Amino acid sequence: VSAPIWVELGDRRYPVIGLPGDAGSVAASIDEVARPGSLIVLTDENVHAAHGDALSRALDARGRTARWHVIPPGEGSKSVTTISRLWEEVFSEPVQRTDTVVAVGGGVVGDLGGFLASTLLRGIDVVQVATTVLAMSDAAVGGKTGINVPAGKNLVGTFHQPRAVLQWTGALATLPERERHSGVAEVVKSALLAGEEEVAWLETNGVALASGEPAAVTHAVQMSAGLKAKIVADDEREGGARRLLNLGHTLGHVIEHATGYGSWTHGEAVATGMVLALDLGQARGFGTPELRERVVSILAAQKLPVAPPSLTVGQWTGPLAVDKKRTGDSIQFVFCSAPGNCQVVPVPIVDVVDWLSRMC
Amino acid sequence: VSAPIWVELGDRRYPVIGLPGDAGSVAASIDEVARPGSLIVLTDENVHAAHGDALSRALDARGRTARWHVIPPGEGSKSVTTISRLWEEVFSEPVQRTDTVVAVGGGVVGDLGGFLASTLLRGIDVVQVATTVLAMSDAAVGGKTGINVPAGKNLVGTFHQPRAVLQWTGALATLPERERHSGVAEVVKSALLAGEEEVAWLETNGVALASGEPAAVTHAVQMSAGLKAKIVADDEREGGARRLLNLGHTLGHVIEHATGYGSWTHGEAVATGMVLALDLGQARGFGTPELRERVVSILAAQKLPVAPPSLTVGQWTGPLAVDKKRTGDSIQFVFCSAPGNCQVVPVPIVDVVDWLSRMC
Numbered sequence: 001v002s003a004p005i006w007v008e009l010g011d012r013r014y015p016v017i018g019l020p021g022d023a024g025s026v027a028a029s030i031d032e033v034a035r036p037g038s039l040i041v042l043t044d045e046n047v048h049a050a051h052g053d054a055l056s057r058a059l060d061a062r063g064r065t066a067r068w069h070v071i072p073p074g075e076g077s078k079s080v081t082t083i084s085r086l087w088e089e090v091f092s093e094p095v096q097r098t099d100t101v102v103a104v105g106g107g108v109v110g111d112l113g114g115f116l117a118s119t120l121l122r123g124i125d126v127v128q129v130a131t132t133v134l135a136m137s138d139a140a141v142g143g144k145t146g147i148n149v150p151a152g153k154n155l156v157g158t159f160h161q162p163r164a165v166l167q168w169t170g171a172l173a174t175l176p177e178r179e180r181h182s183g184v185a186e187v188v189k190s191a192l193l194a195g196e197e198e199v200a201w202l203e204t205n206g207v208a209l210a211s212g213e214p215a216a217v218t219h220a221v222q223m224s225a226g227l228k229a230k231i232v233a234d235d236e237r238e239g240g241a242r243r244l245l246n247l248g249h250t251l252g253h254v255i256e257h258a259t260g261y262g263s264w265t266h267g268e269a270v271a272t273g274m275v276l277a278l279d280l281g282q283a284r285g286f287g288t289p290e291l292r293e294r295v296v297s298i299l300a301a302q303k304l305p306v307a308p309p310s311l312t313v314g315q316w317t318g319p320l321a322v323d324k325k326r327t328g329d330s331i332q333f334v335f336c337s338a339p340g341n342c343q344v345v346p347v348p349i350v351d352v353v354d355w356l357s358r359m360c
Numbered sequence: 361v362s363a364p365i366w367v368e369l370g371d372r373r374y375p376v377i378g379l380p381g382d383a384g385s386v387a388a389s390i391d392e393v394a395r396p397g398s399l400i401v402l403t404d405e406n407v408h409a410a411h412g413d414a415l416s417r418a419l420d421a422r423g424r425t426a427r428w429h430v431i432p433p434g435e436g437s438k439s440v441t442t443i444s445r446l447w448e449e450v451f452s453e454p455v456q457r458t459d460t461v462v463a464v465g466g467g468v469v470g471d472l473g474g475f476l477a478s479t480l481l482r483g484i485d486v487v488q489v490a491t492t493v494l495a496m497s498d499a500a501v502g503g504k505t506g507i508n509v510p511a512g513k514n515l516v517g518t519f520h521q522p523r524a525v526l527q528w529t530g531a532l533a534t535l536p537e538r539e540r541h542s543g544v545a546e547v548v549k550s551a552l553l554a555g556e557e558e559v560a561w562l563e564t565n566g567v568a569l570a571s572g573e574p575a576a577v578t579h580a581v582q583m584s585a586g587l588k589a590k591i592v593a594d595d596e597r598e599g600g601a602r603r604l605l606n607l608g609h610t611l612g613h614v615i616e617h618a619t620g621y622g623s624w625t626h627g628e629a630v631a632t633g634m635v636l637a638l639d640l641g642q643a644r645g646f647g648t649p650e651l652r653e654r655v656v657s658i659l660a661a662q663k664l665p666v667a668p669p670s671l672t673v674g675q676w677t678g679p680l681a682v683d684k685k686r687t688g689d690s691i692q693f694v695f696c697s698a699p700g701n702c703q704v705v706p707v708p709i710v711d712v713v714d715w716l717s718r719m720c
Contacts, residue, residue, distance in 0.1 A: 088440075122519050145482075
């Protein structure tokens with residue numbers, strides 16, 4: 001077990017802890033990081049089926065009161081309806097300021113659990129227990145929370161840093177293959193932001209990673225979380241460097257939105273969004289065909305899509321108008337000239353529309 | 361016009377500005393304090409009827425895009441249903457990070473508007489335009505936001521400091537008398553926390569204040585907001601001194617809850633809650649009969665109730681179990697030995713129940 005990564009945020013600093021063990025080791029870690037008080041455990045039906053009993057017993061054995069709230073899996077649960085129901089359910093029993101929300105799952109559970117914690121009694125602790133590659137490598141670190149509204153993804157949410165992030169790599173064995181591959185999209189993004197060494201590692205270890213070899217996956221999620229920890233410590237609220245983490249997300253979000261959140265996973269949309277960002281970047285003078293080909297090869301080796309679905313120009317451009325990354329008449333893209341050399345570039349929305357209409 | 365009071369919170373410091381003028385002066389002040397961007401104006405039907413047209417025209421005249429969202433007046437609007445509707449309504453048009461929520465109204469609009477702003481795009485600015493004595497003297501200052509759930513008041517919410525607070529004393533002329541009196545309860549609370557001079561001022565100026573004389577009301581709300589600004593600057597998140605501001609609120613909230621949020625105003629409930637806190641305090645060795653009588657006289661002069669409604673023991677104690685001020689088996693009360701000499705005292709819930717059952 002390697003040493004924790006720390007997200008250095010002064011008196012709100014917190015560790016990202018890798019946990020290769022079973023539910024008992026997770027319960028021990030939760031018990032250690034959470035303040036005394038009840039645990040409000042949020043998870044989805046899949047994670048609950050795989051780990052609910054074992055985790056529940058292990059928390060009981062430590063004398064931890066835990067109230068479980070189980071939601072349907074999938075992006076559809078990041079909804080106003082679900083958070084409304086959770087608010088009522090959670091307060092059907094007394095909640096105290098020292099209680100802790102424990103979000104056990106992937107990005108959906110983490111985003112929803114973080115938002116829930118940030119709004120209970122004006123903010124209580126949340127411990128993120130990440131069970132997917134996506135959550136371990138990206139979503140669980142950094143304090144972004146959110147739910148979706150009809151107009152778009154994560155438009156409602158807060159910043160609420162967790163008390164700790166537990167990367168439960170021991171749970172990856174039960175993760176469906178497609179989910180595992182999807183999560184690697186965020187690892188590829190991190191590598192592209194980090195530098196040549198990280199990109200080369202992905203090229204060398206693509207087979208091991210794609211087959212889910214534990215050592216390779218652990219290395220990948222720790223590399224990615226480590227990069228994110230550094231960026232978040234420098235720019236908690238996304239005023240500067242943190243915006244780099246949106247690489248692939250501008251058009252990735254559009255793909256998710258246009259396809260109804262479900263037929264494409266978040267990671268699949270980000271993978272294709274990254275390729276599109278490299279394409280648009282090239283059209284505007286950033287990067288090379290070689291860089292694009294390297295990224296496409298890496299993504300393809302992880303069984304990730306590299307070409308967009310068939311959408312109309314209107315489907316592409318509608319969601320951009322309400323994107324959080326929009327400022328005035330421009331929208332922010334992340335373009336890369338080389339591994340480790342990426343930057344945030346505002347692009348006039350008319351230019352994006354023009355480029356997309358030639359692509360459609 | 362007196363100089364602004366500043367809430368000193370480092371790079372998030374903000375002014376509390378008294379505005380005795382008309383809608384034009386309010387629009388000018390909003391235009392000055394809000395960043396460039398659209399205004400998402402939240403108000404209630406009463407305020408809208410009295411000031412909506414004038415304020416809308418004045419903002420238009422300054423070239424400010426304003427989208428209005430008008431909610432029914434009253435505590436019932438601080439609901440999951442209303443915030444859900446607002447999230448959908450607000451995002452029916454694009455929202456940008458530089459946009460500002462402008463909450464024009466009393467405590468309900470301010471709490472809801474603050475919560476809305478804190479959850480749009482993970483937090484955008486809010487300007488609080490307080491039109492009631494309650495909001496000017498207390499609610500609009502300090503960044504507490506919230507909505508109610510069936511289990512209790514403000515159980516869902518966030519801390520989200522405003523960009524500025526405008527005390528629109530010019531709007532008080534249209535405020536119903538009962539609302540004006542209710543708001544003075546928070547002023548009395550502040551005076552009791554502040555010291556002898558402030559309590560004596562209320563005794564001397566009770567008639568002017570009760571009749572709504574502008575100079576007296578302005579003095580009162582500035583005294584109260586000034587005290588709150590100091591306390592919030594010292595203890596933003598209510599870990600220490602800020603808990604003193606809960607004077608009268610522990611049992612006040614119970615009265616509001618048990619009577620269904622409506623038949624008693626918040627201020628009326630706090631007034632009676634203060635008297636009850638002085639009673640319970642005396643029973644536990646804090647304060648004197650003389651202090652209680654002074655406070656009762658001051659409240660009565662403001663036409664505020666000083667005796668509780670008829671409730672069962674169960675009605676009194678049920679809401680205490682889910683109170684945010686509960687820690688373990690105790691609940692925090694604020695007891696006063698003398699003006700300016702108050703303290704937070706945890707009282708075992710069994711003792712509160714025992715005391716209440718003798719009172720019932």
